[in-house]
């Protein structure tokens with residue numbers, strides 16, 4: 001049953017996650033930069049904790 005539960009969680013995450021994956025939650029910009037092992041917004045500079 002562990003597998004079924006995990007699948008549920010994952011699909012829930014995917015619904016919300018995948019579209020917003022490369023977007024800043026703060027300003028909505030999709031100009032995400034990657035530097036020093038961190039993603040951050042190229043517009044407002046918010047560090048995205050992915």
Ligand SMILES: [Zn+2]
Pocket residue numbers: 024025026027028029041042043044045046
């Ligand atoms: Zn931003």
